[in-house]
Amino acid sequence: MAAVNGTPSSGDWPNRYFHVDQILDKPGPRTDPAFSAGPVVKDFLRNQCKILVIGAGGLGCEILANLALTGFKDIHVIDMDTIDISNLNRQFLFRPRDVGKPKANVAAEFVMKRVPGVKVTPYFGKIQDKGEDYYMQFQLVICGLDSVEARRWINATLFQMVDDDNPESTKPLIDGGTEGFRGQARVIIPNMTSCYECSLDMLNKPTAFPICTIANTPRLPEHCIEWASVLEWPRVHGDKKMDTDDPEHIGWLYEVALNRAKNFKIEGVTWSLTQGVVKNIIPAIASTNAIIAASCCNEAFKFATSSAAFLNNYFMMIGTDGVYSYTFEHQRRDDCPVCGGEELAVEIGKEWTVERLIEMLVERQNIQIKKPSLSSANGTKHIYFQAPPQLEAATRPNLEKKVFDLVGDAGDILVTSHSLPFSLNLRVSYV
Amino acid sequence: MSDSQDIETATTAIQTSQVAQPDSKTRRYDRQLRLWAATGQSSLESARILVCSGSATSTSVLKNLVLPGVGHFTILDAHVVTPEDAGNNFFLEGLDSVGKSRAEEAVRLLSELNDGVEGQANTANLDDILEKDPSYITSFSLVIAHNLPSSTLDRLATLLWSNTSFPPLIVIRSAGFLAEIFIQFHEHPIIDSHPETPASLRIDKPFPALLDHALKLDIENMDVIDHGNIPYVVILVRALEEWKASHNGSPPKTYEEKSEFKKGLLARKKKADEENFDEAAAQAYRVWTETTVPNEISKLFSDPGVTSLTPSSPAFFHLLKALQQFSSQPPHTLPLSSTLPDMKSDTASYVHLQKLYKARAEEEKLVFKSILKKNGAPVDDAIVDEFVKNAHGLKLLRGEKWGSLDADKNALSACLKGNTKETATHLALSALARIQAANPSVQPTEDDLRTAVLALIGGELPRSSSGEVIGESELEEAIGELARAPTADLPNTAAFLGGLVAQEAIKMITRQYVPVKGVCVVDLIGSWTGVVQP
Ligand SMILES: [Zn+2]
Numbered sequence: 005m006a007a008v009n010g011t012p013s014s015g016d017w018p019n020r021y022f023h024v025d026q027i028l029d030k031p032g033p034r035t036d037p038a039f040s041a042g043p044v045v046k047d048f049l050r051n052q053c054k055i056l057v058i059g060a061g062g063l064g065c066e067i068l069a070n071l072a073l074t075g076f077k078d079i080h081v082i083d084m085d086t087i088d089i090s091n092l093n094r095q096f097l098f099r100p101r102d103v104g105k106p107k108a109n110v111a112a113e114f115v116m117k118r119v120p121g122v123k124v125t126p127y128f129g130k131i132q133d134k135g136e137d138y139y140m141q142f143q144l145v146i147c148g149l150d151s152v153e154a155r156r157w158i159n160a161t162l163f164q165m166v167d168d169d170n171p172e173s174t175k176p177l178i179d180g181g182t183e184g185f186r187g188q189a190r191v192i193i194p195n196m197t198s199c200y201e202c203s204l205d206m207l208n209k210p211t212a213f214p215i216c217t218i219a220n221t222p223r224l225p226e227h228c229i230e231w232a233s234v235l236e237w238p239r240v241h242g243d244k245k246m247d248t249d250d251p252e253h254i255g256w257l258y259e260v261a262l263n264r265a266k267n268f269k270i271e272g273v274t275w276s277l278t279q280g281v282v283k284n285i286i287p288a289i290a291s292t293n294a295i296i297a298a299s300c301c302n303e304a305f306k307f308a309t310s311s312a313a314f315l316n317n318y319f320m321m322i323g324t325d326g327v328y329s330y331t332f333e334h335q336r337r338d339d340c341p342v343c344g345g346e347e348l349a350v351e352i353g354k355e356w357t358v359e360r361l362i363e364m365l366v367e368r369q370n371i372q373i374k375k376p377s378l379s380s381a382n383g384t385k386h387i388y389f390q391a392p393p394q395l396e397a398a399t400r401p402n403l404e405k406k407v408f409d410l411v412g413d414a415g416d417i418l419v420t421s422h423s424l425p426f427s428l429n430l431r432v433s434y435v
Numbered sequence: 436m437s438d439s440q441d442i443e444t445a446t447t448a449i450q451t452s453q454v455a456q457p458d459s460k461t462r463r464y465d466r467q468l469r470l471w472a473a474t475g476q477s478s479l480e481s482a483r484i485l486v487c488s489g490s491a492t493s494t495s496v497l498k499n500l501v502l503p504g505v506g507h508f509t510i511l512d513a514h515v516v517t518p519e520d521a522g523n524n525f526f527l528e529g530l531d532s533v534g535k536s537r538a539e540e541a542v543r544l545l546s547e548l549n550d551g552v553e554g555q556a557n558t559a560n561l562d563d564i565l566e567k568d569p570s571y572i573t574s575f576s577l578v579i580a581h582n583l584p585s586s587t588l589d590r591l592a593t594l595l596w597s598n599t600s601f602p603p604l605i606v607i608r609s610a611g612f613l614a615e616i617f618i619q620f621h622e623h624p625i626i627d628s629h630p631e632t633p634a635s636l637r638i639d640k641p642f643p644a645l646l647d648h649a650l651k652l653d654i655e656n657m658d659v660i661d662h663g664n665i666p667y668v669v670i671l672v673r674a675l676e677e678w679k680a681s682h683n684g685s686p687p688k689t690y691e692e693k694s695e696f697k698k699g700l701l702a703r704k705k706k707a708d709e710e711n712f713d714e715a716a717a718q719a720y721r722v723w724t725e726t727t728v729p730n731e732i733s734k735l736f737s738d739p740g741v742t743s744l745t746p747s748s749p750a751f752f753h754l755l756k757a758l759q760q761f762s763s764q765p766p767h768t769l770p771l772s773s774t775l776p777d778m779k780s781d782t783a784s785y786v787h788l789q790k791l792y793k794a795r796a797e798e799e800k801l802v803f804k805s806i807l808k809k810n811g812a813p814v815d816d817a818i819v820d821e822f823v824k825n826a827h828g829l830k831l832l833r834g835e836k837w838g839s840l841d842a843d844k845n846a847l848s849a850c851l852k853g854n855t856k857e858t859a860t861h862l863a864l865s866a867l868a869r870i871q872a873a874n875p876s877v878q879p880t881e882d883d884l885r886t887a888v889l890a891l892i893g894g895e896l897p898r899s900s901s902g903e904v905i906g907e908s909e910l911e912e913a914i915g916e917l918a919r920a921p922t923a924d925l926p927n928t929a930a931f932l933g934g935l936v937a938q939e940a941i942k943m944i945t946r947q948y949v950p951v952k953g954v955c956v957v958d959l960i961g962s963w964t965g966v967v968q969p
Binding site: 017018019020021022023024026027030031032033034066069070073074089090092093094096099118119120184185189220221222223224251254255258268269270275276279280285286287288289290291292293294295296297298299301302303305306312313315319321323324325326327329331 | 455456457459461462463464465466467468469470491495498499502503504517518519521522523524525528529530547548549611612628629664777778780781782785786911912915916919920921922923924925926927928929930931933934935937938939941942948949950951952955959960961962963964965966
């Protein structure tokens with residue numbers, strides 16, 4: 005369908021790109037000499053470049069609109085969510101009548117209607133549904149997600165796609181994220197820059213409350229809410245799954261938490277706090293999303309057109325006290341399991357059980373693997389496997405055994421997880 | 436609890452929860468209420484914003500103010516939509532909008548974003564209004580101006596600066612990848628600045644009930660479980676008191692004394708895994724960090740607003756005056772905050788400690804209120820509560836008139852030395868505006884821009900102490916970019932500015948968080964922002 009989203013005349017009108025063309029018609033002082041001003045670059049941007057947007061939420065809506073206006077005409081978008089009323093304070097392609105519909109579809113529809121001649125192809129589903137052949141068709145990927153897990157997945161997937169004999173297989177990943185008045189945008193080029201996995205330890209550590217505090221010595225309203233959701237819900241409702249989007253479920257948690265708080269004379273349990281704790285809500289506003297989405301799209305535009313140097317490689321900003329921003333080159337981690345190649349060295353006690361080691365893998369900032377499976381001797385010897393059930397049952401007794409007894413002194417352990425498309429080599433030493 | 440009781444609790448919960456469940460407006464704004472709360476939201480909803488021009492940048496700003504629910508906005512724009520506009524503005528409908536009023540089209544499409552917001556289009560000419568009806572402009576609570584001709588902008592800025600009660604003005608100038616914003620305001624007091632650092636717990640100056648509680652606790656005869664649950668605040672107050680008794684009433688001062696004090700804390704453990712004592716050792720600095728009035732706050736006491744206070748002064752200054760009087764009495768601190776951080780403890784000990792703090796904070800607030808009353812300065816109770824609660828983060832910004840920097844060659848020179856690339860970009864944008872004002876239809880060359888910049892700074896670029904010219908390459912980079920795209924309102928630059936300006940507008944309107952002072956420069960080639968401030 006090259007004719008539909010292709011030739012300059014389709015959907016275009018004279019002077020449509022008056023503003024963008026000022027940039028594309030001639031170089032500036034900081035433009036790479038390889039820039040081919042004029043028709044060539046315009047043709048690539050408008051007729052050939054295919055770009056993927058992951059996420060059609062707060063950042064995604066902004067990203068789609070910006071890309072369409074700058075002249076990208078073949079845009080794909082993936083999102084697995086449906087629209088909720090609390091999205092409407094920032095996700096500006098959605099209206100109250102859209103609540104409940106898939107974000108990707110509604111966003112695509114809206115952008116195509118508003119910006120004539122742009123083709124936006126939605127996919128309502130998970131990024132994990134798609135394979136390498138799908139991701140290979142794009143020149144660029146922009147990611148506007150709130151999920152760490154999904155970003156790790158796409159980061160590792162794009163790294164694995166790199167084929168040294170095929171330059172086209174290197175897909176730049178532009179990643180944005182926001183939290184309240186703060187945000188960051190970064191450019192990840194496989195095997196050239198640091199990657200998402202390299203920066204895991206920069207993430208804010210999620211507040212985790214010790215189970216004994218929740219069960220025995222609550223002090224904060226949050227402790228009472230955790231008690232209601234982590235301990236009381238499964239006790240009272242058995243296998244029935246808690247749905248944090250269901251107001252009746254939140255209402256139940258709120259009441260239970262409130263009662264517990266009253267018993268312990270703790271103040272401050274509210275509906276809003278209950279929802280915030282159980283859904284791990286991060287404040288989000290249109291303005292921060294606009295800044296970060298614009299940064300991402302600006303890098304995508306510069307990358308696709310070579311009209312100016314692109315970000316190397318990290319921009320972060322904080323708007324709480326004035327306007328503070330910091331642009332820097334984030335460094336690769338040699339022991340990054342995705343791009344580093346070196347084994348990750350960990351020190352553990354000689355007495356440590358496999359279970360204790362697994363707890364550490366889940367909690368450590370630069371590892372954070374939710375359900376790790378462990379094996380030794382290059383993966384041939386099973387230590388503990390989360391799935392399938394027979395293997396889990398067969399390896400379960402190892403949980404109580406000492407790591408030292410299983411892998412010995414030169415302890416190399418291979419860590420894998422269903423949620424992540426890579427494995428981690430641990431070199432264990434004992435203290 | 437038996438199972439039957441649980442079912443009962445569960446069913447009543449569902450009934451009552453329908454009452455507690457937030458209404459649809461609260462649900463819509465949930466993610467932002469977690470930042471600026473109901474007070475910020477109500478300020479936003481009573482704000483009336485005037486935006487001059489319906490450019491892509493202007494509508495991007497408005498989008499980010501309409502979505503969170505600003506009360507009212509007006510777009511003032513006499514232009515009709517051109518094919519160029521239709522290509523870069525998301526709040527126009529392509530060719531269908533061409534030929535129609537730009538203000539009306541943009542208002543129509545922006546209004547779709549939020550039913551609760553009132554939008555109005557004004558197709559009059561800004562120069563005419565400045566001439567005939569300036570009170571129309573000053574009736575808004577905030578004015579935002581994007582790429583106005585410099586003569587119009589100067590008149591607008593002069594009008595809004597002419598009276599301290601007139602609204603602030605946010606100036607935006609952009610071309611291609613480069614841009615800047617500036618907020619013109621006289622003074623901007625902030626009660627809730629959302630500071631990163633928490634208020635003092637006053638462990639070094641314990642109030643009587645806290646001291647009494649810490650001393651009376653029979654720590655020696657406690658069972659092991661209770662001992663592991665004494666809050667660190669109590670441990671520190673007690674340990675400090677005992678230390679002082681054996682050190683002539685002084686806290687640990689030298690490095691050796693501090694180490695000894697910390698070691699002493701850990702030696703009090705009855706079991707090796709008592710986290711509360713580890714916490715105490717980690718927080719021990721609180722013992723020798725004297726709680727005083729923070730410097731930034733005591734500086735406010737000598738602000739002209741306080742030193743020449745009159746009965747008609749704004750409430751903020753009456754509150755500052757009372758705060759000064761409060762803190763001039765022992766223990767020479769700000770009123771106590773009732774917020775206690777979480778710490779290792781059991782429920783009863785923690786809640787008891789929390790009660791002590793709350794009661795004391797309440798007492799000190801009453802003292803503060805009685806000072807206010809004696810001063811004959813009645814202030815709304817809710818504001819006093821806010822003020823006392825946030826006393827350690829108070830801010831007072833004093834701004835400048837738009838254009839005052841460019842009128843001061845020495846200041847420009849100094850800025851060029853201190854913030855070279857930011858100032859170079861600002862100068863290039865000023866030069867572009869001057870050239871466009873003199874001759875709107877001509878495309879400026881790099882030479883034109885260079886000449887205009889040199890005229891601004893008085894002939895030549897400053898030199899460093901070693902004689903090197905400062906800012907030459909930065910200036911050439913900025914000038915070259917502006918000559919390349921002097922009239923480009925790029926979608927990404929517009930979107931970036933839309934976010935940045937809306938964020939500053941929200942901070943100005945809610946009087947929460949801290950707006951930027953000085954000229955904030957944006958370079959989307961280098962992907963940086965920076966501030967020029969003399
Ligand atoms: Zn990496």
